[in-house]
Amino acid sequence: MTLWLVLAIAVGSAYGAGAHHSTVVNFDSSREITVEGTLTEVRWMNPHSRFRLGVKSADGRVEEWLVEMGAVNTMKRAGFPMDRFTVGDPLTVIGAAGRRDRAVLLREAILTDGTHLTPDMRPRTSGRETSGG
Amino acid sequence: MNRRAAIVLLAAGMALAGPSEISGQEPIEKNLGRPGRKGPEPPRGQPDFMEFNWIAGGGPTAWNEYEYTPEGMKRFAAYDFKVDDPAYRCVGSSWTRIYLNPNVLIHVTQGTDFVRLQYEWMDIDRRIPLSAPTGSNPRRVRIKGHPALGASAAWYEGDTLVIDTIDFAPGYVSTIAERAGMPQSPRMHTVERLRRDGDVLVIETTHLDAANYRTPVVSTVRYRKTDWDLMDYGCDPNEATVVSPR
Numbered sequence: 001m002t003l004w005l006v007l008a009i010a011v012g013s014a015y016g017a018g019a020h021h022s023t024v025v026n027f028d029s030s031r032e033i034t035v036e037g038t039l040t041e042v043r044w045m046n047p048h049s050r051f052r053l054g055v056k057s058a059d060g061r062v063e064e065w066l067v068e069m070g071a072v073n074t075m076k077r078a079g080f081p082m083d084r085f086t087v088g089d090p091l092t093v094i095g096a097a098g099r100r101d102r103a104v105l106l107r108e109a110i111l112t113d114g115t116h117l118t119p120d121m122r123p124r125t126s127g128r129e130t131s132g133g
Numbered sequence: 134m135n136r137r138a139a140i141v142l143l144a145a146g147m148a149l150a151g152p153s154e155i156s157g158q159e160p161i162e163k164n165l166g167r168p169g170r171k172g173p174e175p176p177r178g179q180p181d182f183m184e185f186n187w188i189a190g191g192g193p194t195a196w197n198e199y200e201y202t203p204e205g206m207k208r209f210a211a212y213d214f215k216v217d218d219p220a221y222r223c224v225g226s227s228w229t230r231i232y233l234n235p236n237v238l239i240h241v242t243q244g245t246d247f248v249r250l251q252y253e254w255m256d257i258d259r260r261i262p263l264s265a266p267t268g269s270n271p272r273r274v275r276i277k278g279h280p281a282l283g284a285s286a287a288w289y290e291g292d293t294l295v296i297d298t299i300d301f302a303p304g305y306v307s308t309i310a311e312r313a314g315m316p317q318s319p320r321m322h323t324v325e326r327l328r329r330d331g332d333v334l335v336i337e338t339t340h341l342d343a344a345n346y347r348t349p350v351v352s353t354v355r356y357r358k359t360d361w362d363l364m365d366y367g368c369d370p371n372e373a374t375v376v377s378p379r
Binding site: 024025026043045046047048050052063064065066068070071073074076077100101102103 | 215253308310313361376
């Protein structure tokens with residue numbers, strides 16, 4: 001997969017901004033990026049669920065990205081379909097850029113069949129933070 | 134105070150914290166995520182109107198205007214979100230911090246001689262014996278494994294539940310957003326006042342800490358009644374510290 005980043009202007013709404021560690025502190029909600037890769041780890045847990053993605057860079061190397069999400073409790077209550085994520089599957093992630101390298105806070109996951117999923121299972125509005133844990 | 138000093142102080146506080154008086158309690162209910170369970174009937178003669186499940190998001194959170202001491206400002210400025218947040222170790226840093234967490238539940242049980250607050254966040258289970266409001270030496274309880282949450286006593290003032298807490302290990306009033314790093318010293322005295330306003334639980338927490346603040350710090354957080362049940366949280370420090378790719 002090719003890594004490509006799309007920087008977008010996002011509205012600075014802070015819905016659900018806090019989490020076990022503050023998502024506003026750890027991620028730049030004004031900078032939205034898109035990351036394409038292959039799932040190498042899927043962890044559903046509290047305070048934050050996570051994916052690891054293997055992402056191919058422009059020079060052909062595969063780099064790991066960390067995709068952070070809300071608490072699994074919150075995602076369960078929202079009805080998030082966790083069984084649709086399997087290690088080895090391609091995945092596109094749109095989210096807030098991490099203040100650490102190669103980290104992103106999930107706002108939207110796009111599956112290979114074109115399904116778009118948000119952590120709270122509601123249609124995404126620009127710039128809204130994902131739910132925390 | 135630099136970051137290393139803060140960590141040393143925190144570790145010292147954890148080591149000094151006494152054993153919890155809370156033991157042998159029932160486990161937190163684990164009927165995961167199914168709405169609709171009703172709480173038990175409250176005992177007669179108690180202010181029973183809080184005995185529900187509550188979830189964050191009952192209205193806007195408010196803060197008063199507070200002022201740091203020079204030491205408090207120094208500690209606030211020294212906070213490093215990449216390492217200092219006690220939540221990386223699955224540990225609570227202050228009662229306000231706990232109430233600020235979004236999307237988690239609290240279940241309140243009001244007994245004849247105790248009140249029990251079960252917090253979904255970090256599975257914190259807090260059973261406090263009720264004291265006389267005018268008593269000079271109320272019985273206090275700690276939360277095992279959470280020294281920055283102090284020792285709490287509780288009583289009612291009318292229909293308001295008052296929880297008075299002292300003897301804290303160093304912590305942070307908030308680790309969230311622009312208030313991340315607000316310090317808490319062992320001199321902290323915290324008073325939570327919980328009252329029900331219709332389907333909203335209003336939680337006003339006043340922090341008095343002369344080491345770090347010239348004025349009281351007051352946060353007001355609102356929870357709403359919910360049919361969702363508490364879930365097991367199961368925070369694992371080995372996992373909670375994972376915030377970067379390998």
